[in-house]
Amino acid sequence: MARGLSTHVVAGVAAATLGLGGCAIADGDGASHETDAAVSVVASTTILGSVAGQVVECGGGQVHTLMPVGADPHDYSPSSADVAAMVKASLVVVNGLGLEEGLTSALDTAGEDGAVVYAVGPDLDPQPREGASDSLDPHIWMDVARMAKAASLIGDQLAAATGDDAYATCGLTVSDSLMETDTEVRSILDAVPESRRVLVTDHQAFGYFGSAYGFTSAGVVIPGGSTLAEPNSADLAALADTVRTEGVTAIFANTANPTALVDALAQEAGTQVSVVELYVGSLGAAGSGADTYQSMMLTDARRIADALAG
Ligand SMILES: [Zn+2]
Incomplete structure (x- = not known):
């Protein structure tokens, strides 16, 4: 590839100054760059895999996403291979703000072994979780403009980690695409x-979406800001009452989480209530119409509009 020589030089500098592991000595003709010396990003969630992937691939590097499609980011446990991948990467991009609850110790281990970890969420003007002023809401990607900012920040971080300013330019290009x-x-x-801009969702993942696009929440099925708690039957009965009294016609489920509780709520609330699945914690599979971050958010917007506009 055309970038071979500069990648070789940059990898050497990075290894010397940042203590990065896994940088092979290139042989001068670029043949070995495919493996150890190539610029690579490891991303935690499929959403960050898409956004950081667009940035790194624009500059000639590659992305590896830890969580598979459909995984719940609150509840993902990494393997030892995941830790090894993080240590080898030029940059590890995570959401932070407590999203990746199962990844905390693996990130610590990878960091001790020399991984360069960038948590982008804290740099995206995080807001408190509704009803919990002491904890920040991690679901930052539900506001596309915040992810546009994320793309440019990831580009800057990647440029700093590799010494290649092309990645900063790539971050701006992806940022522009996300603003569109x-x-x-x-x-x-x-x-x-206006009167129908009220959401009932499986968990409290729509705070940023609501602030950005003008929706409020009438309640969530799973309390506590994560997907890991369980509602009691009194909570569900109270929420079913709210759904009836507020005239809510759709409850939004999450493709990365089982829908049983949402279905139970819809059943308790009555026959006029439909359950609509949204892509919240994960992209969709290839061919789903939600296999990039952009298409995921457009699909969600269409499903919400179809469910609430009629
Ligand atoms: Zn969540």
């Missing part, structure tokens, strides 16, 4: 009248 997506999401959601 943000505009499209807004125009799709314009179809929902």
